[in-house]
Amino acid sequence: MSTPTALPDLPIAGAPLRARAARGEGARLRAEILDAAERLLIQSGDDTAVSIRSIAAEVGVTPPSIYLHFASKEALVFAVCDRCFAAFDAAVEGAGASTDDPIETHRRRAHAYVRFGLDHPGHYRLLFMGRRATRALDPDDGLTAAQRAFAHLVEAVQRSIDLGAFRAGVDPLMAAIGMWTAIHGLTAALIALPGFPWPNVDHLVDQLCDTHLHALTSEARQQGVLP
Amino acid sequence: MSTPTALPDLPIAGAPLRARAARGEGARLRAEILDAAERLLIQSGDDTAVSIRSIAAEVGVTPPSIYLHFASKEALVFAVCDRCFAAFDAAVEGAGASTDDPIETHRRRAHAYVRFGLDHPGHYRLLFMGRRATRALDPDDGLTAAQRAFAHLVEAVQRSIDLGAFRAGVDPLMAAIGMWTAIHGLTAALIALPGFPWPNVDHLVDQLCDTHLHALTSEARQQGVLP
DNA sequence: TGTACATCAGTGAACGCGCGTTCACTGATGTAC
DNA sequence: TGTACATCAGTGAACGCGCGTTCACTGATGTAC
Numbered sequence: 001m002s003t004p005t006a007l008p009d010l011p012i013a014g015a016p017l018r019a020r021a022a023r024g025e026g027a028r029l030r031a032e033i034l035d036a037a038e039r040l041l042i043q044s045g046d047d048t049a050v051s052i053r054s055i056a057a058e059v060g061v062t063p064p065s066i067y068l069h070f071a072s073k074e075a076l077v078f079a080v081c082d083r084c085f086a087a088f089d090a091a092v093e094g095a096g097a098s099t100d101d102p103i104e105t106h107r108r109r110a111h112a113y114v115r116f117g118l119d120h121p122g123h124y125r126l127l128f129m130g131r132r133a134t135r136a137l138d139p140d141d142g143l144t145a146a147q148r149a150f151a152h153l154v155e156a157v158q159r160s161i162d163l164g165a166f167r168a169g170v171d172p173l174m175a176a177i178g179m180w181t182a183i184h185g186l187t188a189a190l191i192a193l194p195g196f197p198w199p200n201v202d203h204l205v206d207q208l209c210d211t212h213l214h215a216l217t218s219e220a221r222q223q224g225v226l227p
Numbered sequence: 228m229s230t231p232t233a234l235p236d237l238p239i240a241g242a243p244l245r246a247r248a249a250r251g252e253g254a255r256l257r258a259e260i261l262d263a264a265e266r267l268l269i270q271s272g273d274d275t276a277v278s279i280r281s282i283a284a285e286v287g288v289t290p291p292s293i294y295l296h297f298a299s300k301e302a303l304v305f306a307v308c309d310r311c312f313a314a315f316d317a318a319v320e321g322a323g324a325s326t327d328d329p330i331e332t333h334r335r336r337a338h339a340y341v342r343f344g345l346d347h348p349g350h351y352r353l354l355f356m357g358r359r360a361t362r363a364l365d366p367d368d369g370l371t372a373a374q375r376a377f378a379h380l381v382e383a384v385q386r387s388i389d390l391g392a393f394r395a396g397v398d399p400l401m402a403a404i405g406m407w408t409a410i411h412g413l414t415a416a417l418i419a420l421p422g423f424p425w426p427n428v429d430h431l432v433d434q435l436c437d438t439h440l441h442a443l444t445s446e447a448r449q450q451g452v453l454p
Numbered sequence: 455t456g457t458a459c460a461t462c463a464g465t466g467a468a469c470g471c472g473c474g475t476t477c478a479c480t481g482a483t484g485t486a487c
Numbered sequence: 488t489g490t491a492c493a494t495c496a497g498t499g500a501a502c503g504c505g506c507g508t509t510c511a512c513t514g515a516t517g518t519a520c
Binding site: 247248249250251252253256288289291292295 | 494495496497498499
């Protein structure tokens with residue numbers, strides 16, 4: 001039936017590249033959109049620089065198709081970020097769990113944190129340096145992956161206190177905030193200012209760990225204003 | 228000559244609000260553009276969210292007029308940032324100079340740094356949390372205000388070493404990076420996550436100063452891997 | 455076994471919008487003769 | 488004193504572009520009778 005010149009089975013330039021999902025497998029597109037959006041978002045590290053149109057093109061589908069699975073661009077970006085936060089959390093938790101030493105575990109967490117940021121600067125920019133909504137769009141969704149990741153750090157500090165490795169007077173929340181903001185500042189600066197004359201990164205992380213872990217372990221109170 | 232219905236001297240709705248500068252005072256518009264751009268940029272804290280058109284409207288002039296004084300949007304944004312960095316540097320240096328104590332000066336610098344960030348979150352986002360170029364567009368312009376600000380911190384550390392307040396073995400660059408990234412991380416997190424259950428900010432800054440200044444003053448080496 | 459119908463997975467075109475930048479121009483003002 | 492001219496400080500319209508989202512639609516596939 002088809003003439004020699006007609007090749008309807010080959011993709012035509014400009015035509016969608018993706019075969020329509022079979023009946024009942026419409027949800028497959030949702031997963032493909034998430035994957036494509038993640039690829040583009042971590043490439044640019046900026047959700048405002050990634051358009052619905054570019055995500056649709058990456059999938060091989062037209063822009064309106066996105067709205068079959070996500071209510072808005074914001075909802076799609078949030079879904080991607082939640083997945084990325086879970087990956088970040090897994091990397092840090094995994095590193096922390098690789099030792100039983102209640103001090104060394106924090107050191108390994110810190111190194112894994114910074115390494116994640118340097119290995120995946122797009123992820124890190126997206127998760128920690130943008131202006132996205134922090135809370136779940138739908139309150140019924142429960143804790144976000146970001147909230148779980150921070151809770152894991154507080155738990156790690158609490159364990160070190162329970163095991164007697166940290167001073168008894170340590171406030172787990174204050175200590176967690178102190179360590180997190182310091183390591184975040186280093187990571188964010190390393191990513192944002194690649195032209196800065198940075199010394200060896202591992203030395204920087206170690207120095208930071210020395211400083212903070214010393215304060216959490218030494219019995220002597222420093223000359224600070226805190227009681 | 229003018230009829231009662233003609234009021235040519237009053238601004239008409241939609242018409243430019245700004246009177247044309249007198250001959251020889253064309254440079255005045257440059258200053259007005261800088262002021263307007265700074266207002267809008269610190270309001271949003273994001274240079275991609277501020278358009279040439281909105282800056283022109285803020286001044287009361289048409290968009291092409293911007294190009295009489297700035298080669299591109301990038302050049303205009305850079306000029307604004309350089310001014311903002313100078314203001315930031317002045318705030319921190321001023322606070323540091325308010326005492327002769329070589330330890331207390333760092334504490335005051337830290338508090339002034341965080342206070343600047345919280346008082347001017349738009350400035351801070353623009354200067355430290357965006358994706359702008361870090362170096363001068365024209366290499367002949369010499370050091371940027373940002374580079375001068377960091378140099379001032381290194382000098383402050385060096386003075387504390389020279390006065391014997393910091394350990395002799397302290398590397399001024401490493402110490403400056405350590406303190407800066409930590410305080411930057413706290414400031415950036417405070418700004419980016421206003422919904423986070425932050426404890427008292429002054430306590431956080433003090434805790435951070437305690438931790439870092441203790442490491443720089445105590446003779447005992449911590450359990451770190453550094454020699 | 456055949457056929458009308460419902461459902462599903464998308465598409466095509468358009469909505470109104472804002473963007474940075476360029477280009478030829480205008481109209482007031484000072485200057486030279 | 489009068490006037491032609493140069494200069495200056497801008498303007499108006501347009502360039503081609505991409506944006507998120509909506510809406511009516513299409514065409515393949517399964518299902519009920």
